[in-house]
Amino acid sequence: MGRRSSLLRASLAYLCLTATLAAQSGSTAWDGKLRELTQASNIRASVERLSARPHHVGSPYDKDNAEWILARFREWGWDAEIETFSVLFPTPTERVLELVSPTRFTAKLEEPALSVDPTSGQKSEQLPTYNAYSIDGDVTGPLVYVNYGRPEDYEVLERYGISVKGAIVLARYGESWRGIKPKVAAEHGAVGCLIYSDPKDDGFAAGEVFPKGPMRPPNGAQRGSVMDMPVYPGDPLTPGIGATADAKRLAVKDAPTLTKIPVMPISYDDAQPLLASLTGPIVPAEWRGGLPITYRFGPGEGRAHLKLAFNWDQKPLYDVVARLRGSTYPDQWVVRGNHHDAWVNGAEDPLSGLGPMLEEARVLGELRKQGWSPKRTIVYCAWDGEEPALLGSTEWAETHAAELQQRAVAYINTDGNGRGFLEAAGSHALEHFINDVARDIVDPETQLTVWKRAQARAIDRAKPEEKEKVRSRADWRIDALGSGSDYTPFLQHLGVPSLNIGYGGEDSHGIYHSIYDDFYFYTHFLDTDFAYGRALAQTGGTAVIRLADADILPFRYANLADTVRTYDEELQQLVKKKRDEITERNRAIADGVFAAINDPRRPKTIPKAEPVPPPLDFTPISRSIEVLTRRAVALDEARAAAAKKSASPAALGPINVKIAQAEQQLLEAAGLVHREWFKHLLYAPGFYTGYGVKTMPGVREAIEQAQYQTAPAEIARVGKALDREASWLDGITRMINALK
């Protein structure tokens, strides 16, 4: 990966060039040109080609696509290669689901081809509907409906006196990441788990179903990974290291991230007879879905039989990695990625994001022919194996960890795209930067800037008392990142400043991870003319050029300090809310409220009194935030003052390395409790939510999981990380102030 021959050229550049530092994050002639040259028709053509056949990990077309992408990069003048890994990727050999008593029913487990949809009939190449990294199993038991299968759903079951011990649970998709459902079910003693798509969420209750409309048809099912990714993503056999050919591997039986019980996704057509067989109490209103049946908890007379077996082979991964060498700082990398593998044809996920990324790469190559030469090295990555477990990105990031922590200045991720609003999430030091980019992108439907539209939506969505704050803040707030795509290893394992961007919010659909996510569907129901595909390429490409060419990297730490303050406030509120709720409930128990309101014909279990959480002292965090805020403001001022100076690349180089490594000060080598792979103390996917971000996860989860005795140590760890960050920023300020 490292390319030594660049050193000579770089040192010449150091000697010859000085630059005034005026345009630090604003528009340049080259990024304006990129926005002009970007074409929707090219995006359409690459999405059509790449989605022409199913292309999951290990399939012939997955490799074919990787080779096609490689050839495009080379044609556009990039220095490109395919990097391969070998990973555990199970595919099903046997899938049986039947109701064995009192009536018999055998689930179809099959998505039918539709004559209007030309690629839906490619049966021989399609993976069947299944959940990857479920263990093998052959279980029979009563069925219990568990709503979304979150921990709080089991609290409801407990109040109704219903146990899932020895049962096969039926959970609906939604609310939590799918891998959480079997994890929580197994913790409660279930022996199997079925996950179905309820029509209320993405089927007929939400709109016309495909092919008449975009919602999920009766036999559509959502494939997907159920690996315990909040513990660690990537190859389950090589935690923390790259899955190269000679890597030391765990035995499959020892892999901690496989499920504990067999799991399978099913359609609502297959789920209906199972749900209809349940007896027992009627579920509360929030638990009811859209099927024309009475939703009950179960268990009933009915017993279900679930049998699953998988092929546990290693499969190859093909990551396409392409570079444009930087002329001034070749050892500083701007990294950009989107995955290329799909569950089936994957026009929406991932190709609607990959198509724009390839268009960026084409135009960057074109700009270089026209005389542009990026100051930093640009690295574009088309990842394989994102769908099963962020495999390609994680294994690559683990393999090149030291190099990335030394050289990567930022990672920009996309993963699919649609019509609507710019959505951006990630490192808050990049918040101001992506706001500036958004101010220069024109929304194709309204001709407003995409910044204006995003901010308008934020105002519209804000609570009445928050609206003024949203309106008056200079930058539109970006969200923090949990997990669910390839930024995870960069941000949460390595501390590379990261952003995830995409457009969406105007179309909903029910074809996610099904055979119907294909070119026909995308061009009929989503960004049909790829106008937002073009907007995404303009957004990603503009961001890459500005990061690659900035004299001083355009990070703004006042945004970080301001956001961290909101996390601190949220946690303090959370503790207060917990204390109030438990105090009130204990009082109600002591006063006999639950006993007095119980319906003797439908009695519920009376909850047990719980210890009231202790008040927690957040001073170590709050005090550190004060210091961080002062240091951040001082640095931002130093940067602004530096705009009038001129400095040589030799003087700027080390400043930029230091800026890029600021995010790493928020990591801790020991990682989070019970999951050391996750090193970032500000952001992690929730242990019991999966996708959803937990900010200051160590502290937050100590509170949420009532591990109060560990909270003070977690608070101290975050305080120390913020102190490290503050003194790191101080170091950067001093370096900038020393510029002549």
Ligand SMILES: [Zn+2]
């Ligand atoms: Zn994806």
